Amino acid sequence: MQALLRPFGTLHCQVDGPATAATVVFANSLGTDLRLWEPILPLLPKNWRIVRYDKRGHGLSDGGAGEDIHDHVDDAIAVIEHFSDRPVAFVGLSIGGLIAQGVASRRPDLVHTLVLSNTAARLGTSEGWQARIGAVKTSGVAGIADDIMRRWFAPAFLDGSSLPLWRNMMARTPADGYAAACRALSGADYSAETASLRLPTLVIGGEFDGATPPEAVKATADVIRGAAFRLIPGVGHLPPVEAPEAFANLLIQFLQDHLHD
Numbered sequence: 245m246q247a248l249l250r251p252f253g254t255l256h257c258q259v260d261g262p263a264t265a266a267t268v269v270f271a272n273s274l275g276t277d278l279r280l281w282e283p284i285l286p287l288l289p290k291n292w293r294i295v296r297y298d299k300r301g302h303g304l305s306d307g308g309a310g311e312d313i314h315d316h317v318d319d320a321i322a323v324i325e326h327f328s329d330r331p332v333a334f335v336g337l338s339i340g341g342l343i344a345q346g347v348a349s350r351r352p353d354l355v356h357t358l359v360l361s362n363t364a365a366r367l368g369t370s371e372g373w374q375a376r377i378g379a380v381k382t383s384g385v386a387g388i389a390d391d392i393m394r395r396w397f398a399p400a401f402l403d404g405s406s407l408p409l410w411r412n413m414m415a416r417t418p419a420d421g422y423a424a425a426c427r428a429l430s431g432a433d434y435s436a437e438t439a440s441l442r443l444p445t446l447v448i449g450g451e452f453d454g455a456t457p458p459e460a461v462k463a464t465a466d467v468i469r470g471a472a473f474r475l476i477p478g479v480g481h482l483p484p485v486e487a488p489e490a491f492a493n494l495l496i497q498f499l500q501d502h503l504h505d
Contacts, residue, residue, distance in 0.1 A: 261293035266503040275414040277303030287492035301421020310424040313432035319345035331356040349437035359450025373430035378379030386415040395454035445471040
């Protein structure tokens with residue numbers, strides 16, 4: 245574990261792999277922490293430097309502000325500048341993918357390759373996020389967890405023994421941090437910026453994604469010149485959890501031509 249000091253407090257980071265290797269930064273989804281990526285880590289090349297971090301208000305990171313997507317983009321930029329002295333590959337899922345789009349559009353000097361998973365240039369509606377915030381205020385994060393699980397996972401996974409662990413991760417997210425991220429999502433729209441991106445980009449969707457339907461994910465791929473779109477069958481919103489081998493294979497196949505030691 246490593247601590248990166250930010251104006252709001254401490255950002256929890258985890259770095260694995262050789263210090264001199266090409267760097268891949270991972271940004272996770274709303275209601276998860278950096279453990280989201282653990283199922284794929286053993287499958288990735290050992291000569292990659294993997295940098296993961298908990299968004300503010302999630303996992304072991306402090307809370308504070310985070311009600312504007314630009315706050316989260318600022319954090320991601322700080323992570324890249326702290327842990328890499330050259331441009332990185334950035335992998336983002338859901339809000340992590342929105343953060344990735346923000347970093348790539350604002351600081352193209354920091355990102356040479358983009359992987360956007362189960363995300364879009366705009367996620368949901370302002371009204372929907374305000375309703376989510378209201379539900380958290382009334383019932384807490386645990387009170388909405390069962391509904392979120394049905395949005396996240398395909399039917400087969402919902403019946404599996406691993407589901408309670410992911411439900412616990414989501415349910416134990418601090419309510420203030422979760423609500424702040426929802427407020428950030430309610431006002432986030434990178435449609436214009438994402439359409440102007442000009443870097444190698446892979447966009448990944450899940451067949452049964454109830455949070456970001458595959459047609460919305462593909463629509464985002466369609467506006468990025470040259471972007472590749474891949475749909476993973478039989479999975480929902482978190483393919484690194486449900487189909488780690490398929491997800492890792494897509495990453496490896498795409499990034500092997502863009503990562504150089």
